[in-house]
Amino acid sequence: MREYVGEAIVLHKDFQGELDERVVFFAKDFGKQSAKIKSGRKITSKLSPHLEPGNLIKARWIEKGSLQVVDALKQEKLDFTPGFLKLVCDVLAEHNHDEEVWNFLKNNKESSTELLSVLGWNPKGAVCQLCSSTPRMFGVDSLGYYCADCGAKVRGSKIYIV
C-alpha cells in the first residue's frame, strides 16, 4: 500500500455506485489523481464536504489497487467556475506533476487561454488544425485548435471557445 500526502485542488466529483463518490483533484506533487471517497454519498461522510470542486485542500490518499481518499481538509475555496474546472480536469494528463500549472491555478486566475499556454498549447500564432485559419476553439479530446467552421464539424470531442 502506498500513501500520498499533500496539497491539491479539487476539479470534479461524481457518484460511484450506491454509496461511494469519485473525486478528481490536481495534487501539487503528484498531478491529476482520481480517487474513491468511500461512502461519500452518506450524509455522515466526513470527507465529502471538503472535496467540493474548486476547493484547495490538504489531503491524504492511499493506493490499494486503486486510489482512495482517507483524509481531506478544506483550506480555501478558489473562485473558479464549474466550466473552467471541467476544462482543467479534461486537459490535464493523469499523474503528471506540473509545478507551472499548480502555480497558475493557485493564483486563482480563470483564463482558458493562459491555462492552454502554460500547458504548451499557446493560442498565439496557433491555427485551425484542419484548414489553417484563425482558431476559435480548442478540442480537448484531439488537443488541437479549430476555427468556428471546422470546430462545428468535429464530433465527440469537447470544444471550448478560447
Ligand SMILES: [Zn+2]
Ligand atoms: Zn478550420
